[in-house]
Amino acid sequence: MTENLILNIKDLHVWYRVFGGYLKVLDGVNFTVGKGEKVGLVGETGCGKTTTMKAILRILPEKDSHIPEGEILFKGKDTLKMRGGELQRVRSQGIAMIFQDPTAALNPVFTIGTQIQDVIKYSLASHKEHKEPKGAPKKEKELVRDIAMRVLKEVSLPDQARMLHNYPIQLSGGMRQRVCISMAITTQRDLLIADEPGTSLDVTIQDQILRLLRELVEEKGTSIILITHSLGVARELTDRIYVMYAGTMVEVARAKELFAHPLHPYTLGLLASVPKISGGGIAAGIPGRIPNYLNPPPGCRFHPRCLKAMPICSQQKPAFYEVESGHQVACFLYKR
């Protein structure tokens, strides 16, 4: 089982340094992604989804973040211990990330072509494990251009040759997101991290983007982590879903199983809050708000908002209890 894992995060803690102490954002995150698996990571704003992903790629602000504990094993190697070249190879060939806001992810003063070709040049250079000499030979220039045209075609953008000369501002939101996806597939990656790829887009465009991502990862056998706050979106695309709350994983199950038998009180509250197209009104939501990370509540971080809280919940941190094969819940209600 362990050999098949692309990514294995063990007991990860991430703190941010702020005035007055540390924000203890991640509190023992365990997370695995298998080869070719589509994993969803669902949680509300501020629950640490993006922090987890940034920790994988080591793009957290270096000065202000602190990782006291934890391991991030990417293909068996700990990215937290990697340095320089090795880390760059992971970034250029191993893992690609698609960000939430394509407008902010693309540089407005360079053309799409420049930006895609930079990515390709960079990964080609690190592939050869030597620095590229100034003024690449013409042959390579053509090669880079061909790859750029190919990836643009793969994300079904029309008129690729002209597209290379466009600036981001000339494209619509959906097209910009396609450009960002094309950059992520310039080389064969092992893992794609999509951070809310459709959130800033309309439903029909979001549907197109999700369909494109599914086709791409299934065709290439890439693993994907889909970060989203929408349970519906996760259900459309993924095989297995992690539910995250305030820096801890609260539930993990196969997608079908999670929606058929949700167990954790937080997951239940979240599911009840989602408006249904079958009607029937909306539940009252979850009382309270996400805790302050400077002094997070002791024990289970959800207990101040939990309707089924017991005395033990404020004293001890619940472990993952396996209810069924593959369905684990971090809640004392399911302790055996």
Add this chain to the structure above:
Amino acid sequence: MAQEILKIKELKKYFRIGKNKQGPIYVRAVDGVNFAVKEGETFGLVGETGSGKSTLAYTVIGMYRPTAGEILFREKSIGMEASKRPLALKKDMQIVFQDPGSSLNPRRNIRQILSVPLKLHRQIRHDQMDEVIVELLQKVELPPDYMYKSPPSIGGGEKQMVAIARALAPDPSLIVLDEPTSALDVSVQAKIITKLIDLQKEVNLTYLFITHDLSLMRNVASRIAIMYLGKICELASAVEFFQKPLHPYTRMLLSSVPVVSEEEESLRPKKIISTGEIPSPVNIPTGCSFHLRCPEKAAVCSKDDPEMREMSPGHFVRCHQFPTNLVESSHSDAELLKDSH
């Protein structure tokens, strides 16, 4: 039947963005919209980005002057700018914006924010102010000590609650809700929506609810209109809308909505693969504006713009697949639509 509080007749709003040899170039943001909102109901207006739904809301509230057409509020024409509207009318119509972070002044505390409409519209004296503000905060379930907090120090959901309290302050009869929850998480959204529904029952408010979230509409609105490129393409009661969607665009939208249960999945219409994007409102396609993306288009679609037809009582659709009225026009909406064509 409930009285019509707001009636919109053939409303158009164009923005001039430049000119060429043929004359001025316009963005046709709202291009001939007709509907009526009844007293005490929630009228849902759904559309993608760029469909003109926010422009319509802002025109209703008076931020823009309509280019053509009429807006009737309680039978009186109000197609003028906000600055020319009588104060009593402004008191009756309020708006809640999408992003509470930018619609509330961060330099002012909540007491200051809420006291402006109270002074202006209800002539509350200084010594009674605190009492009235505490009452208002109670209505939206915020503790009284929030009075002296400033917007940046409270959460997104709470900020939106303050914005709602501000809209409630002058005792309006119509509130325009411009995507009030799309910037918030679902658990917070649920809280705000439940509160809005409670408030509506308490004081018989009318909502013009604008959103892009169809599944939210299903649970909130009594009637729903879908907008595409400045025009309404389908209008029906919420139940009928989801059970018998007629327009291909509506079916495309509905089949793209992400759902969370098998039961809902069975309710979705057969998958229509969505293609293309909404065209620019500067160059609206000839004929039916949707024909470029429509999977069921015919030759006529690129030539003629279809007319609004009533297929069953209260269910209107604008598509060439439905060329004739199936209902004798007795309904008030039908009369309204008939005048315009």
